[in-house]
Amino acid sequence: MRAIQINEFGGPEVLTPVDLPEPTVGPGQVLISVDRAGINYADTHNADNSYLAPATVPFVPGGEVVGHTPDGRRVVALTGNGGYAELAVAPEPFVFDVPPSIDDVTALGLIVQGTTAWLLLRQSAHLEPGESVVVHAAAGGVGSLAVQLARAMGAGRIIASASSPEKRELALSLGADAAIDPAAEDLTAAIREANGGDRVDVVLEMTGGRVFDQSLRALAPLGRLAFFGMASREQPSHLDPRNLLSHSSTVAGLWLPHAFTKPGLVQRALTDLVQAATADTLHVIPGGEYPLSEARRAHEDMLARRTTGKLVLDPTR
Template structure:
């Protein structure tokens, strides 16, 4: 089978398609014939040699969210059968024609969405759900500020905030196209954080109060400015640093009953596994109802994996970037 790997850290061009044996499912595992695999920013960072959720090692073989059809079962698997269409997140060997993973880590693909859209369900949608529900504990009527609001996770956060009853949804992104996209998904106010004074515009629009919930993943100066946009008794959840810059937070800025917390999806999987099933159930309901609709920006063949990573690095996508074997 074909699989994408890299033998060194570096630019997207280090990604190469190689030939490998088709994996064999062990006890409790299934073999999936891949229809689409979602590209996550964490894999871009690991390709660069940045350890995210674990060490970045060589040779590297990116993981991702794989949607496809079950073609073989390992010993003891009963909850799914051959022919079932499923989606799952894998930590490595994900950009491939066939993938093996645990049977208890599978989502059924809901009716009405295609394989590319389904790749949003395991990691991006679970991350979005647990950022806003488990970490931020958003309550109906609260205002929410979402940075990188047009990305693979951000565009889901906008829709989740709306579906869960947020009061005012403020979307921040770095271009007019991204802001228009976020508005089309339900954002009430959009602000370009590449422009000077963007945070002051948000404060002015909120009567100097800021947002009850701030969901931040850019890092750098955007993170620093976002601390000042937390309303009294509000919560900011930092779930990534796409810019690669991790500034220090001055505790003096949060003494006014403000909370800043970090979030890791790996932490939820390790310490709150029961929350994964809860999130999966709720997400499938929201997708089935049409309240949350994953958007695919581009579908590219495996041979163009480098182009997919370049899109992610440029942060130019509106929604999800997907590879198709």
């Protein structure tokens, strides 16, 4: 079986093409012939062992796949690890049937990035109609869907943050009202200027460091910052209880695996997302398809911020 294996922790250079035995299927597990494997930013954290769940080498990365079961079901599944391969194993509760109307890239985009965006807005930030929302990394997998979902949920003003003019233009085309550069020297001022001088109600943030700190300072009283990643690998420095009290601010963290501990929550999110995608009101942005053998290049492109939308691997190449 062709696969990508990590034998030591590090950057994209540790993603090594290998031939491995087929995975063993245990009780309550499902074998999946992988048509496409999803690539997530979390995979880069797994590679250098900076993810919330520590890894042990050697392992095959990849937390999501779409493909077929031995009995012919077309499914999308969360695998934990093992997705960067021709065959993968997933726990039965994390395996979902894919309607014929949903293509592979959309299925992969919805199961992690779409669910994350939905949970950030509904569960973490409790977005109310008319509220202003800042979406950082708005051209990425989560961000591009969060912009669309915020619009559908009745957000009053959506401010997208993205690192290049092309990415900001994409965010505007998806429904953002304004787009700003997160590298602005005074990001707090840039956010407020994009909101007509006012502070904002909700921020979705996955960068950490200065972006977190300056976004927190831009919150209105009773504002919420929903934090779902730390792409910069930099710790925030402004998270002080006194700063939260000064504007009655809320900071909520979201790690998707915890959502599966609440019965029915992920299924509810996926049902909403699939319905919207089927109705053509929600679009997963294809970000590029890489051969399995070029997983390293995919990680390099993602870390260099050269990508948009949903990235996938083709295990047949």
